[in-house]
Amino acid sequence: MATTHTLLSPAELNYLHTSLSLRPPIRSDGRLPTQFRPLTAETGILQGTNGSACVTFSDGAEAIVGVKAEIEKTPDAQSGDGDEKKKARGDWVEISVEIPSQRDDDAATVFLGEMLREALLGDGEFAKKLWINRRFHWRLHIDILLLSPPLSYPLPxxxxxxxxxxxxxxxxxxKSEGDEDPMFDDDWESSVFVYPREGASEGTRPPITLLVVTVGDNVIFDPSKEELAVAETALAVSVAEVRRERPRGGMEVDSKGRELKLLSIRTIDPRRG
Known part of the structure; x- marks a missing residue:
């Protein structure tokens, strides 16, 4: 898979497995079982895109993502009844993943892209955000680039x-209405976010896929490459935050916290390939 092999001796692997099997586990970097690696993040870094971001983990792993949107005519548009947005299709989203030293059509790279796509479309709501009218829709191109060599399994x-x-x-x-040819406001300041910001109405947020491993009886989040080498089970877990509309007059203290929705779980073997 898209990762570097960890060159540890049998004695080192045994020591690491024993440390991670303790209650509580002792991680080599001192993190708690559910603690994630420190990171730095920045958005809006690519001109000419509708959205972009760059994230760097503390181990030096870095990735950049650019999102571009284009208008596309919906084939076989029908005059159907009911909620037309229900006819939104997942193929309106195109995801490409590029990893250094790997071909774009490499099986591991394609698999990573499909897992990201599966999570994104898992709630059935994202494609509806791309619906313009019965005749037109937005097509999103999400280009994902791993800038650094894959120091560990890059999915998270x-x-x-x-x-x-x-x-x-x-x-x-x-600006246009109904099924007219789309017309848009030229002022970028009036543009709208695909996912409304804080204080907006109900809806889901973009998904996040996490790696969770088990060693002995312990469950460990965001494993390092060394921890992956001794993991007994590795799962890719995709979740998304769901926002519920707050009742009129409701207070922040009335909220029971964030509600997370499980979108998918996959068993992976990052040591293969």
Whole structure:
């Protein structure tokens, strides 16, 4: 898979496995079992895109994502009844992943892209955001680039960078009505976010795919490449935050916190390939 092999001796692997099997586990970098690696993030870094982001992990792994949108005519548009947005299609989203020293059509790279796509379309709501009218829709191109060599399994880094890029993605404000040819406001300041900002109405946020491993009886989040080498099970878990509209007059203290929706779980073997 898209990762570097960890060159550890059998004695080192045994020591690491024993340390991670303790209660609580002792991680080589001192993190708690559910603690993630420190990171730095920046959005709006690429001109000529509708949204972009860059994320760098503390181990030096870095990724950049650019999102571009174009108008596309919806084939076989029908005059159907009911909620037309329900006819939104997942193929309106195109995801490409590029990893240093790997071909774009490499099986591991394609698999990473499909896992990201599966999570993004998992709630059935994202494609509806691209619906313009019965005759037209937006097509999104999400280009994902791992800037550094794959120091560990890159899925969490690519997912988080995509998450931030989508939060920063904006589309021109629609001025036309009904099924007319789309006309948009030329003022970019009036553009609208694909995912409305804080204080907006209900809806889901972009998904995040995390790596979770088990060693002995312990569950460990965001494993390092050394921890992956001794993991007994590795899962890619995709979740998204769901926002509920607050009742009129409701107070912040009435909220029970964030509600997370499980979108998908996949068993992976990052040591293969």
């Amino acid at each position: 880094l690519l997912s988080l960078t995509t998450h931030l890029a989508l939060l920063a993605t904006r589309l021109p404000k629609l």
